[in-house]
Amino acid sequence: MSFALGTPINARIRPWKYDWIVKPDSLMISAIDLMENSSLFEKIKKIGVHEYLEWDGPLVCDSGAFSAINRKKKINVELEQLKLYYRELTRQDPNIIKITLDYPDENILSNYLELLPYEIQPVIPYNQLQILEQIVTESGLPEWSFIGRLVPLMRGGSGYKNRLFSAINDFKNKLDEISYNEKCRIWALGVGAPSILTEVLTAVDGCDSSRWRITGSNMILLPHGGERGVGNKTKWRGTHRRIEEGDEKMLVLQILQQIDTLSGGLETLDKSLWFNKNPKQLKNHFEVNLPSIGKLIEKLRNNIQTMTVYDLELLLRSSGNLRLIFNYFAALHYKLEERDNTNYENNNPYFII
Known part of the structure; x- marks a missing residue:
């Protein structure tokens, strides 16, 4: 099981630097930081993403689609830009887990297939399981399947745990149905918040959250x-x-x-x-x-x-x-x-x- 701490690439607050505290299993960064700051990408190219972050452990890189959609200032996540970033990250460290662009919905499958040469992992919205079946049919079972759009299920008051775990279980059942006993690890995107982390990690192989940082203040x-x-x-x-x-x-x-x-x-x-x-x-x-x-x-x-x-x-x-x-x-x-x-x-x- 794995927990990734979500962090901006250029974050000044880096608790993982200190050798007297327990480190997260991995860090999750977002390509949207590179899209917003071209000079940051040049620095990453020059010294390497691990050295820039002062982190030598595993990395997960998200496309930034969810952030782009939810920001007040809208940002278009371009597939060609993503190829550029993922190509460079793969050159630096082939073990970095890179996540496909899951927006707009009608392009999720085509985006994934186009990004496959960059050793990409798919994101499937929890309520669009037919895309999971299409991906397996077109390109085989991936190493990781990321469940997307789960964060909104945690809003709206009581009952959020039932909604969340019902969606996760439906995804797991669908994956079992089409995987023919092959192993594919499951990652629940964005739902590793303090109040639910241990429960989520009993249901999936990985999750992430930036909530630890955001609410760490006061x-x-x-x-x-x-x-x-x-x-x-x-x-x-x-x-x-x-x-x-x-x-x-x-x-x-x-x-x-x-x-x-x-x-x-x-x-x-x-x-x-x-x-x-x-x-x-x-x-x-x-x-x-x-x-x-x-x-x-x-x-x-x-x-x-x-x-x-x-x-x-x-x-x-x-x-x-x-x-x-x-x-x-x-x-x-x-x-x-x-x-x-x-x-x-x-x-x-x-x-x-």
Whole structure:
């Protein structure tokens, strides 16, 4: 099973750089970043995508169609551009998983067949399973089948899990029907969010999400689902200078202040129904987790001299109340070590709601 952290190619916040935290299985990048920034593509060509990302692990590259459709500023994802990018990525690393262009719907099959020379993997919308059958008939069973259009199923209130897993199961049943006992791995696109990661990974071979990064700023997870903001959003302005003695004290103090907010500063939390009803339970949960948090803080102290002020401020900005560090990497650790234990939150000592 594999979890990919979705990240912009030119992201300044790169938690995988630090050797004292658990790494994601892979990173997912998007070709749309290259379409929007031609100079970025030139840099990638010059030094290589792995070196640019400071990441030597597996990579998955999405076409960016979903992002292009949903952005306010519309972007056309051109097939010829995609060929150019995928050709270069294949030259750099043949093991990069590259995903076909799944837009518009009527061109999904033809796009896939045209991109096949670039060792492409197909995306099939969950509600258009006839395309899966057409792909297998035309070109054989792929190594990976990516299920698309799942993210909207997670919107719209209660019942989203039933909708999501019903779509995944229908896809798996169709694949079993046409694969004739051959093996094809399944990837659920975009649905590896914190609240559902472990359940999704019991149903498919891979998934991804950028939600860990997006809500890492000023968010915590609620024990029964959902997220809530903590405190006020902070704007950071860092520099690339080395850490001075006074800086170390200031930055560690900022981190410890966030820990204090988690353990006792309930007045800073949103006045949500759950918090109003369960302040004691929330406080007890944080106090139980504080020893584990303290160990991670010590690791940060020990590494602080090798990091720039810029690195640390970006890390603080990305983690908000440290949820990104503790929830994200603890969840990955739990997924690898204890994924069969259904009592997830209570049995993972590093997990913070």
